[in-house]
Amino acid sequence: MNLEGxxxxxxxxxxxxxxxxxxxxxxxxxxxxLNGASLVGLAKTGTGKTLAYALPSIERxxxxxxxxxxxxxxxxELAVQIRNVVQPFAKALDLKALALxxxxxxxxxxxxxxxxxxxIIVATPGRFFDFFSSGRIKLGQIQTLxxxxxxxxxxxxxLELLSSLxxxxxxxxxxxxxxxxxxxxxxxxxxxxxxxxxxxxxxxxQGSQTAHYFLQVDNDHKLEYLQRLVKVDxxxxxLFFDSNEAMLHFARIFGHSKTQFAxxxxxxxxxKRQKAIQDLVKGKVKLLLxxxxxxxxxxxxxxxxxxxxxxxxxxxxxxxxxxxxxRMSKKGYVVTLGNDHDLRNLKKQLxxxxxxxxxxxxxxxxxxxxxxxxxxxxKDNNDLNSAVDRADNGRxxxxxxxxxEQKGKxxxxxxxxxxxxxxxxxxxxxxxxxx
Numbered sequence: 001m002n003l004e005g006x007x008x009x010x011x012x013x014x015x016x017x018x019x020x021x022x023x024x025x026x027x028x029x030x031x032x033x034l035n036g037a038s039l040v041g042l043a044k045t046g047t048g049k050t051l052a053y054a055l056p057s058i059e060r061x062x063x064x065x066x067x068x069x070x071x072x073x074x075x076x077e078l079a080v081q082i083r084n085v086v087q088p089f090a091k092a093l094d095l096k097a098l099a100l101x102x103x104x105x106x107x108x109x110x111x112x113x114x115x116x117x118x119x120i121i122v123a124t125p126g127r128f129f130d131f132f133s134s135g136r137i138k139l140g141q142i143q144t145l146x147x148x149x150x151x152x153x154x155x156x157x158x159l160e161l162l163s164s165l166x167x168x169x170x171x172x173x174x175x176x177x178x179x180x181x182x183x184x185x186x187x188x189x190x191x192x193x194x195x196x197x198x199x200x201x202x203x204x205x206q207g208s209q210t211a212h213y214f215l216q217v218d219n220d221h222k223l224e225y226l227q228r229l230v231k232v233d234x235x236x237x238x239l240f241f242d243s244n245e246a247m248l249h250f251a252r253i254f255g256h257s258k259t260q261f262a263x264x265x266x267x268x269x270x271x272k273r274q275k276a277i278q279d280l281v282k283g284k285v286k287l288l289l290x291x292x293x294x295x296x297x298x299x300x301x302x303x304x305x306x307x308x309x310x311x312x313x314x315x316x317x318x319x320x321x322x323x324x325x326x327r328m329s330k331k332g333y334v335v336t337l338g339n340d341h342d343l344r345n346l347k348k349q350l351x352x353x354x355x356x357x358x359x360x361x362x363x364x365x366x367x368x369x370x371x372x373x374x375x376x377x378x379k380d381n382n383d384l385n386s387a388v389d390r391a392d393n394g395r396x397x398x399x400x401x402x403x404x405e406q407k408g409k410x411x412x413x414x415x416x417x418x419x420x421x422x423x424x425x426x427x428x429x430x431x432x433x434x435x
Contacts, residue, residue: 003034006059009092017088023048023328024202030056032198033176040150040186041178042201044208045323046299050148053176054086057144061119063094067141071122073148074156076101076270077277078297082148083122095119100127103270110136125157132165139165144174149297150186151179151316159185159192166193180323181316210326212350213335213359213366214343222309222337227259229307229335230287233364236280237305238288238295240321242313247289250309254289264290292317298324308336315349333366335359 014020025043033056073079083099090097098118189197241247262276280288312318326332
């Protein structure tokens, strides 16, 4: 099949998926990648980077070209997500795509790698170098090497391994580095890999529909505020923590509330993590608790909110968290919880790049308008009216008050009776029992 035929089939799928209008990063990198250039592509999160590198790379492949396209992704979830994105296009061109991830069964993956003759490999760094060192994937087979989330891949792979891999690829192969922010691997690409790179940075030209908010609250009331935040109209969000331990500690406490949530923990099995994501996607829960490592690069449809339980460590972390919402120019909200000191640090951290606004609860919405305090005169007037009403009602009012008091006692008794009947995820119960 010639290039024109492949392109036509790919365009048909894009039209069916309503993705036939290319994004800025897709438009500006397509020809260069199709012509075999090595390239650094920088674009904001959620703007179509996966298809930007995948589609022209797939078009260059021929059926039977085993391991011709290798895509490295930092996490299991992202690798599986990328495989799922490219699958329809690969199938249309009679190509096979295989995910090799550390969380999966190694023996089963090795059998698929040995017998499946997949042209497209999507892998986490550890599992890729495992099979590469054992000779299952050979240098001469790789036509295109893609390092996705290149700004974060070094958290999961040693720079020397990646550099050696790139330098030893055939001169006819290409290397594509894609990310949302610059890092050592993108800044020093030419010296690290020993070849020339074309830089395509579309970030300055990209708009955003994401609003960045700060909700002032002390640590003692964060749980209460989160319960209220989840009830805001259209809420479907991720609550980010700095560590797995902090997340699990909070989950045990939050489990006593009636707010349903799911957990995306690094020590959970692949199936359990996938179920947590699917529960959020399908609307079974409206809140997903996650760490940065677990949620890196995830594309969750209709995710409207990203909530920072605490201030992120740096600007890069903040941007990656924020990138889970407002994807493909949809409206999104990032809400950071903290005190005045946290707000000052956040603004200093982000500089002039992002404007952060204070936000307040306004019923079932968030508003940047500070709630007006009731005037003292209005309060005094209400108190006076209440006194008059009580005098006019006389004994009838007293009788009514007594009934209300009895009703209140019953409600209080019922509330105390159901005090501990909160939402307890089954995996938290098991963990607590084993402690």
